[in-house]
Amino acid sequence: MTAKRLAEGGRIDRGRTLRFTWDGGALAGLAGDTLASALLANGVRIVGRSFKYHRPRGLYGAWVEEPNAIVDVQHGEVQEPDARATTVELREGLAARGVNARPDVAHDRYGALDLLHPFLPAGFYYKAFFPDWHRYEPRIRAMAGLGRVATAPDSRRFQALTAHCDVLVVGGGPAGLAAARAAGESGLSVILADDRSAPGGSLLWQNATINGENGDRWADAVSASLGRGNVRIFARSTVFGAYDHGAWGMVERRSDAPAGWAGERLWTIRARRTVLATGAIERPLVFPDNDRPGVMSADAVMQYLRLYGVRAGEQAVVATNNDSAYAVALALRAAGAAVMVADLRPDLPPAAEAAITAGIRVLPGAVPLRAIGRDGVRLVDLGPQDATSPREAVMRVPADLLAVSGGWSPSLHLLSQARGSLRWDDGRAAFLPDRCPPDLHVIAAESIAAALVEGHAAGTDAAAALGARVTIAAPHCEPDPPATPIRAHWRVPIRRARQWVDLQNDVTSKDIVLAARENYSSVEHLKRYTTLGMATDQGKTSNVNGLAILAETTGRAIPEVGTTTFRPPYTPVPFGALAGLRHGRLFSPWRRLPAHRDHAALGAEFREYGGWMRPACYPRAGETAAQAIRREAAATRAGVGLFDASSLGKIVVGGPDAAAFLNIVYYNEVANLKPGRIRYALLLRETGIIYDDGVVTRLAPDRYLLSPSSSHTQGVLAMLEAWRQTECPAMRVAFHDVTAAWCTFAIAGPRARDVLARLTDIDLSDTALPHMAIAQGGIAGIPGRIARVSFSGERSYEVSLPAGYGPALLQRLLTEGTPHGITPYGVETSSLLRAEKGYILIGVDTDGMTLPGDIGMSGPLRAKPVDFVGKRSLLMPDALREDRRQFVGLLPDDPAAPPAVGAHAVEHTADGQRRSIGWITTSVHSPALGRGIALGMIERGRARAAAGETVELYHLGHLSRARLCSPVFFDPAGERLHG
Amino acid sequence: MLLIPCPWCGPRAEPEFSYGGEPVIRPGPAESVTDADWADYLYMRSNEKGAHRENWCHTNGCGQWFTLTRDTVTHAILSAEKP
Amino acid sequence: MRYSATSLLRQGLAGHRAWPAAWRSPPLQPRYDAVIVGGGGHGLAAAYYLAKRHKVGRIAVLERGWLGGGNTGRNTTIVRSNYFFPQSVALYDFALRQYEQLSEELNYNIMLSQRGVFYIGHSDHDMEMMARAVNAMQINGIDTELLSAEQVRAELPLANFGPDARYPIHGAFVQRRGGIARHDAVAWGYARAADGLGVDIIQNCEVTGFIIRSGKVIGLETTRGPVSAGAVGLSPSGHCGVLAAKAGFRLPITSYALQAMVSEPIKPVLHAVASSWATGMYISQSDKGELVFGAGLDLYPSYAQRGNLPTTQTIVAGMLEIFPAFRRLKLLRQWAGIVDVPWDYSPILGPSPVGNLYLNCGWGTGGFKATPAGGYFLAHAIATGAHHPISAPFDLGRFATGALIDEAAGAGITH
């Protein structure tokens, strides 16, 4: 093709040359170019290959509708696969490659596939390649896909934000500018979003005179005057989706983002009213070999000319079925090209006069019957619209550019997403807005003059609906002479030839006919069977033609065939922008202990436990984690250990009805607890399933302190609120989560009291502070609390001070404990100590099926006088079954080999199969017992344990045996709690 | 994205709320409820297509529970009641 | 005409002019022996098995829209049978075994691609739960393996092994027989085969009510007029509650929108199905090259067949956290289907409180993989009036005894 950059024209900066590469070759463009316009200016004709047949393809469009020019681009470290060359702004150093071709799109070896086309009709893969698809799939897969994704990390940043406005105007063409101008004048807050580098839309390349100036000037002036105060203009911003209650998704591309800032931002815009002024997309004309490079949308030809100063060819045929392409013909002529027009309407419209006057030959009643030229159009056959054979061509003309206009489809994607409806209009041969949601205004104007009027009206109406007034007049534009109606054209009835409907996915009119023949004749079946409209352009240029051909083939009218639903997004949205800042650590930030840094200084190995970063253990130099855990456990049992329990929940429950309320919510009796005393209690769901456990402390007659497990605190709080508000609204009780306000350290072991005695004035004698009691007083001179509870089986004190003292308290405890050999221990060690005692860990030993009876806590069900959450569920037939899984201990036959957690106990059924009777939930090597021990949930476990039964354990194909026993392995009498 | 009119705070965005199921009446006391009635309360739902009464909690806001009537097809909110 | 490479070649030379309709569009007859409500994969399969195995005479499938247009045509097509409870294994592995020979049986390529389904674990605790699940599956005869982090890296090299990973990868478990299949082909294949056996598939025909006499259903009201029926099978995913209400009973089901989405197509980079326990996302790459993925529900009831933006963002973020390289790709399409989620995430099958009315409901977020089983057991119930032993544990009555089959509680997987 002999496209070239003209000496003048275009919204480009001729002073700034940008170097870039295309498939490895060095080229240059200008600032303001898109990659597509730069390629065109450089005479690059083949920019892609079709998906299925690998046919050479050139640029068809100039913006988001482009089906062919899909490229991988790299700029610095940032790579983007499957970019659309028409929307990529050219930048210095950009490297672009065509996709899905070898070695490159100009010389694609797979081009030969086109010869096989008779055997690759729509849906061919459903009819062959079985029974064993696996034999064929790898090769077919390797052929598919477009670009290649780079895998190296980059420093690209994204952000997600929210904005609110009174009126959102989507689209900054004549209609959108007029709407924003009107709504803005009323003083309301307005957002105008336009996906190009500046508002203006078609005013920037089509002819118009508005309020006496050129349309592009007017657009620039209006944008400049609007972009302050109450009107915000977002350029390079695509509104891609309509969501509920006036919410819109918009992605903003910032070419000027400072280094380290988000280049792309995802906006959720909540608008009270929205004006959709998204313009229209020109449809292709469908005719044999209409996919040749050099066949372009007439409007795109105009855009290349006016926006970039690039003339797409020197010998042009402009083929049209409506008036709009005449302006293109004139512009090409004025730019020095030889031009001829084929208008398929039999009578020449008045619009043709100017063209004829300008010396352009206009052939009425003619459409292209074929574009000739494998790697680019050379010749065009013209003939009647109803030709059934290529021989009916009346003329063969040389051409390097075939600019086509098949009419205009208003972009109503967002209206459809917002649940508006569309109706087919025969006069305009297009879908137009039908029903529109009440907070929407939609413009689908036929001309710039109409767009200005309708846009102004929409802006005024939107303002009025919100109680604001617009006083300025609509922008004035001389209306075009009345247009001659479009004459619809869907394909040429030449049977044998291939006529492309969906260029990217290689769907031809024959495929549609085949689908109809096989009764895939609902629109959705058609789409899926042929892949029409499923390519990365989402059918922007193919949907209507496809529908119409289906209608024609099945003898229906277009409205009977219907239209497909448009799904978001309008154009592809970068995943990174959707995620915004939610990645890495920020995906779900960890919570840290008040004394986190001090633990780190102590050599803690941190792991995540339910969202908290906590020390797992404190390995010393040369020690493995397992060794550290054993050392810490032994030191705690022998002397004293220190454990940071600050993450444990702390919920204060207060009010005159606190006791009565908690007695409803908790499984265990908590109302008769004496002030100053503590009790272990379970919290059930209404289904009877154990949700959480923890200790309940009565601080005063009307005040309790709950200690849910670290990861359940929010959930427990929510549950309390739900029950208070919905089931017990008359109760006077309130909750306060004070978890973050306190730090808590457990001092456990026989020497615990000795350490503590050195820093508190609280009476630590067993009479004053027995097991399961709490006392308040000075700790290291600060008012705090000491609770005597134990999760290790040792004498243990939980010391709490306001969180800010966490680091200081930790240091002080370590200092005071040094003479006693105090040893910090972590969560894993704590878990080992509790396992030796048979204390359950919620979510580890229990799961979403465990009832309290299963862990041996059936007392409250029998004894508690009041109805409580989950009670009735414990009386259901399945809850009363005798063969439920029960919590037991297991002693492996090989004491040196604790079974794997997750191993199943199995029995053999009559037919020789294994059957699971339960599983191991905890398994450790116990330093206190000097052997492996385990806990598990086993069917009829308690009876089996009482009988001393042995079970077979299965783990990943390995078998072992273990004897069932009580889960309490260590100090069964509990003497050490007081030792 | 829903815009939910919290009866206490006014309209707020969907991520601030959590859905809390259909309003159900808890039968009791436990001893006098049949298995079938209890199962009905726990599990059976009318799951209305159209106007649907449902409990919501303004979790990341005022923390209050309230009842919405919402169209489950269009998501239009028909009313919001304080308990 | 039988489909085969030969017929394709022959037709290719003849301009593809002789392919017959894959199914007819017959008028609704006034009377059928059995009527299936819902022309998704399950309903079409039920009709096929009724005709094929039970030789029931006049059968109709009534579909309110176009066949396969419900969740069958909207799902992420993962098939697997790696369930925790033996009852579930029996059900889902039955389906998978049917799938393994379905292309041949239906003479339609459903493109079953058994590329392996990986569940990634992110902590020691996850790995312990996975061991528990894997052992349960192995005991029940399902092929699963527990993999180390290194093994995962070898098979899913793009998964996030970076130092900043919020969810470090500790390992995975995999079912190699799991994979994906072409959803439309499953619906179309069953439709074509059922039609070939004389089943009337009536599209654009919505069932609006039941005609019930003395506790038994004898017919249906439809938008195309009434029709009498010897027995009725309900297979209307997304509308189970609506139809149950019309028949006078309630189900333990809530309907939610479940989103799915695809990227633009890229050259193959992901050769298996991958899922993460931490973010709930699951992803595969289609034969066309698109990354197909999803995760959690929009967490409020909906019949809107579309999801909202915050959930989309959460799903995408969860996917990128596991596959950070994909952040440079773009979202091409996003949609949602209405899934009927039962309390315990297991389906509700067999007899209903109304005579002659049989249920195939509550497949929730994971019923595509069970399509052959749902159809098979619904056909069995309609033809015999009773449960097949495999469907018996899934009876509606389980809710009144509390004998739920809660896979989420058992294995932590819901999809």
Ligand SMILES: Cc1cc2nc3c(=O)[nH]c(=O)nc-3n(C[C@H](O)[C@H](O)[C@H](O)COP(=O)(O)OP(=O)(O)OC[C@H]3O[C@@H](n4cnc5c(N)ncnc54)[C@H](O)[C@@H]3O)c2cc1C
């Ligand atoms: C986004 C998404 C992802 C999923 N991913 C997976 C996955 O990876 N793996 C998996 O196994 N499952 C998945 N599922 C679930 C799976 O899609 C469904 O469980 C399964 O397809 C249900 O099949 P069906 O034939 O029962 O339903 P459908 O295909 O929904 O068919 C039910 C049909 O009933 C019709 N109907 C409803 N009411 C009436 C009426 N009154 N009269 C007549 N017809 C009626 C509907 O129009 C519909 O066509 C996913 C679901 C969704 C939405």
Ligand SMILES: [Zn+2]
């Ligand atoms: Zn509120």
